[in-house]
Amino acid sequence: MEVTQFTYFQQVGGFELRPVLGEITYGLERICMFIQGVDNVFDLQYNKQFTYGDIFHENEVQFSAHNFEVVRIESQLQAFSEFEQECERLCERVLPLPALDYCLKASHAFNLLDARGAISVSERQGYILRVRNLARMISEAFLKNREALGHPLLKRIPGAESAKPVQVKAAPVSLGEREPLLFEVGVEEMPSRVFSSLLEQLPRLAKKHLADSKLEPGELRLFTTPRRFTLAFDGMLTQQPDIAEEIKGPPLRIAKDADGKWTKAAMGFAKKAGIELDDISTKEIKGEAYLFARREQKGRSALEVLSEALPALLSDLHWYNVMRWGDGETAFVRPVKWLLASLGGAVVPFSFGGIQTGLVSRGHRFLHPGDVAVPTDADGYLEALRRADVLADHEERRERIRTLLHDTAKAAGLTWREDEGLLHEVTYLVEQPVPILGRFDADFLQIPDKVLVSEMKVHQKYFALSDSDGKLANAFVAMANMRCKDEDVIRSGFQKVLGSRFADARFFLQEDTKITLAARVERLEKSIFQADLGSISAKVGRIGALTAWMADEIGADSATREQALQIAQLCKSDLCTDMVGEFPDLQGDIGRYYAQIEGLSNTVADGLRDHYSPKSVNGDLPTSDEAALVGIADRIDSLVGIFAIGKAPTSSADPYALRRACLTSIMLVVQRGFRFRLRALVAQAFVAYGETLAGVDQAPLVDAILEFFRQRAGRLFGEMDRPDMPGPFARDSIQAVLDASTPWGDLSDLVRRFEAMDAFRSRADFADVAATFKRCNNIIKNERETGEIQEALLEQTAERELYAALNAAEPVIVASMRNQDYVAALSHVGTLRTAVDTIFDVDSGVMVNAEDADLRRNRRLLVQQVIDLVASVANFAVIQG
Structure with a gap:
């Protein structure tokens, strides 16, 4: 149970904060629920006379009714625009505090619209950016206001001296000719998504920064946990070898004059070589004598070399997101908490992120929170951390979790539904995996498997189990990050959280099925596809028109055409269901499930799911022409609309994922062997938009969209290597064909x-x-x-x-x-x-x-x-x- 959270504020309104601020938030109700032993927050004893529910339940009921049922979408859309405009006006007048009030009102209006499902996935990001822009403007106005006042509060704060870098001297330690190097970086918990990149970067950067070290590093092993990453070399030189260098100079005949004295040429050579004139020697080359200088370069100690190479390696690491902390300027994946840098027991002296290197690691955050002395060799390091309740080797930890899953499921007469993606994620969430077998009410199995598994996997990181018939069992395995005396307490917590989420899903399911998919089409009128392109309901109408046009173009029979149009009509209906609102990644799957409940044909039900496929160039393709036709229509409608309003992809941004839409459209056309003129289809999409794009000059946009397809087709077929698709073809062959002056009529023709x-x-x-x-x-x-x-x-x-x-x-x-x-x-x-x-x-x-x-x-x-x-x-x- 999460009861507290520590948040770093590194930036506000686009301005960097120095120092970085921190906020601790507590879930007091959760703590009280645990102490009082109640499962429902409303059952908490508020005082001797009243419960929490007595005081707050009616408030929850009324505002839930308002937020989810009563609030008028039209008025909130208007209110959002008015609050936004007023906030902008106040910022122009440099009145940031009342502007902030209107920004919060705009944000609240957005939240209400989002709760009612009035904003589409594609438009949602746009609204968030508009609120962020308001926050940025307020911050600029606030700074402008404080500058005009002369920052009066700063004058009351004593000046702080700039922190000086710590000068660290290495303690004298007796080292052999070669010694192992152990370098561990301890941080606050890293997100699991960083580790694939980290494990690719570390050996490459280690090689880069030690390539010219002349230390002859040996075999490298890498270890990672959520709180650390470690490089362990089995050995390297502790001292660079001395280098004797012989430098050739000018011929002797110009180095001395007639009297045998050194000339300027000789003196210049001696100065450049860093030697005295008396130390010059001569050597004959091909019958002529030349000056030579012999210079010896003393090798540096490995400690000195590594004290420069290791922090450089850390600075070179690339992270998806970085953060700053404290007063420092260091940007890293998470705040650095400790640094272990040991060469054969001698500390490699440097500091990074305000932390000085040492010779100790740290154990498990809760089971062994203190410092841990570790040997410098990799195996000794791993064993020392095992005794400190940390499995530092990620490969060992992954296989340990795999074994625990199999054994725990087997003991319960069940099997683990293997999920390598979730296994990878959980491997980097725990340091000491402990399996907890949990169960949930079997009645929840009436909910679609995908919903249950998604809830367990995405939200809770639980592993789903199957019974002997391969069906989803009402059980799961969760990986705790520590041992405890009473596992039943942890199990109970896991089961309660999951049970609550499943209860929500069941409620959503019961409420959603009271309204048919067809009846939901009208509700889509209140959901925005894109602010300049109208509602999702309007988009559904355009998808139907394009589907009908393509069906006629390919000569589809009446049954295919009819079912394709039915899919088109219902393809977005599940977007306004409570279930998709809670599980947006299941859009399409929920539509299919509800269609099956309603008794619609398998072709239509499957099409509601499959028209989203493929979701990537490696994804599964739909198995019916009907689903493929609707999928193409959906994507072409988005491409044409977004291009028409001037928001086509740029080299750095593609917020509407139009590149993927284009690539997957090409795959659908080619895989199904459809024959229709792409130019005519794009033109037809403009027709479907009607008055919405009436003032747009279509001709150049059609050309731009066809060029967009041409470029994507070239890249796709130069890389495509899957059994159900042609290619890959030689890239120069593709370019030769694309550059042909005879225009290609359709994508199948191009192939x-x-x-x-x-x-x-x-x-x-x-x-x-x-x-x-x-x-x-x-x-x-x-x-x-x-x-x-x-x-x-x-x-x-x-x-x-x-x-x-x-x-x-x-x-x-x-x-x-x-x-x-x-x-x-x-x-x-x-x-x-x-x-x-x-x-x-x-x-x-x-x-x-x-x-x-x-x-x-x-x-x-x-x-x-x-x-x-x-x-x-x-x-x-x-x-x-």
């Missing part, structure tokens, strides 16, 4: 072009064909001629034969491209190679860039005709090699 190019590359003479056409491009470059070829100026046989070959091949190639026979088109392109090569032969008598201006122009026009004809099929100029 056939990739496949034809891939087959053409298997020709034995492909490299020669590509080289020939690349040579044509190199001759013309960007200096194109205008006009027509004059046949009378074709003086040489080679150029007349090429002209004839082009005239014969052109209609055949054009017809092949029109008929989408790309293999034939490329084959005919290949036949031109010999004729083109001939005009480049020195014996042909053809000089393309002839001195005669008319001949030069005519021959360049001939080469241009080759380029243009070939480019209608593929741009060979981009072929590598």
Whole structure:
């Protein structure tokens, strides 16, 4: 049970705070519930006469009714805008305190809208950013106001001296020639998501910072827990070897004058080499004497080298998010609490984040909270921490948890539903895993498995179990981070928390199923898809229109068309259910479950879930045309709308995930083999928006969206490697096809072009064909001629034969491209190679860039005709090699 939380405030309104502020919050009610032994907060004894419920329950009832049932969405939308505008006006007048009041009101209005499901997932982030912008403006106005007043309160605070860096001297310790290095960084608990990156970075950065150390580091082992990460080298030199360096100087003949005295050249060499003139020696090279200087560089101690390398390594680590703490300027994943840096028992002296290195580790936060003396060797270190109730080796800890899960489930006659993702996460949440078998009321099994498992996994980090038939059991295993005398207390807490969440889910389920999915469509009118693009209800209408258009384009039968339109009509209905409000990651799954309860067909029910698929390029694809059609319509509608309001992805931001929408749309079209004109589909999406986008210039936007698809298709098919999709194709082949001047009509057509190019590359003479056409491009470059070829100026046989070959091949190639026979088109392109090569032969008598201006122009026009004809099929100029 979490009863307290410590929060660091590093930034307010976009301004860095120095010093960083801290806030401790307590869950007093939770503490009281534990002390009084009650399960419901309203059963707490407030005083001798009244319970907590007597005082506060009616307040909860009334405000719940207001927030979730009675509050008017239209009035809150208007109120949000008015509060936002008033806050901005007050900031302009430099009145930050009343502005803050309106910011809080705007935030409250947003919370009410969010509670009512009036804001879509895509629009939610936009509202949050608007509130954040208000907070930023208030902070700026506050600072401006305090500056105008001269910061009067600061004048009452005594000045603080700047902290001086600690000078640490290494204690003299007798070291051998080679010693092991143990480096442990202790921090406040790190989130589990950082460890994959951390384990990749540590060996790379260790190699980088020790590469030039001349310490010859041995094998590196890495260990991590939520509170520490450790690098353990099995040995390295304790002293850099001395280096003798011989430096060559000028010839002796210019180093001494006629009297045998040193010249300026010799004196300059001695100064540069750092030696005395008397220490100069000579050596003969190829019959001539040269000056030489011998210089010895004393090796540095490993302690000195490491005291620079190790903090540099820490500073080089990249974290998803960093934080500052105290008065220091250090930014790190979490506040540093201790540093262990031991080379054979000698401390490596440095400080980082205000912490000085030492020779002790720390044990388990609760079971062994004190310092722990550890040996410097890795195995001894691990054993010492085991005795301090810490399994420091993450691999050992992971396998320990796996074994505990299997054994605990087996003892209960159950099996663990293996989940490597959750296993990975929990591995980095505990230092001393202790399994707790818990159970929940079997009646909760009436709730869909996905809801139950999601609740256990996402919110509670519990492991789900199965019975002997493979069905979800009413039991779970939780991994506590410590042993306790009475496990029943922990078990009871785990079960109570889960039971409460399952009870909420059951309530949501009972309430949601009182209203059909079809009846919920009207409610979507109150949910915003995007502020400039209207409601989710309007989006559902557009999805239906696009689905119908595509179904007609692909020649779908009436049953397919009808079921696709039914999916389109209901595809967003579950967004306004209580269940999805509580479990947003289950959108689609909940729609499918409710559709099954209503007795809708399996195709429709599955389509409500599968139209969201694939959720990534590696995700599962839908198994029906109906779901795929709706999924494409949904994505195209978003792409067109967001592009139209000027919020297309940039190089640094894609808040509406349009790149993923584009990639997955391509996958759906290609995997199902749909044939429709992408340009026409995009244009149809603009039609579906109607008056919403009436003032938008559509032509350039259609071109921009098609270019967006073209770029994504190139990257997708250059990387795609899955059995149900074509590719990967050579990247230069993809680019050659995409650059062809003959426009591609649909995505399936584009794939056939990739496949034809891939087959053409298997020709034995492909490299020669590509080289020939690349040579044509190199001759013309960007200096194109205008006009027509004059046949009378074709003086040489080679150029007349090429002209004839082009005239014969052109209609055949054009017809092949029109008929989408790309293999034939490329084959005919290949036949031109010999004729083109001939005009480049020195014996042909053809000089393309002839001195005669008319001949030069005519021959360049001939080469241009080759380029243009070939480019209608593929741009060979981009072929590598």
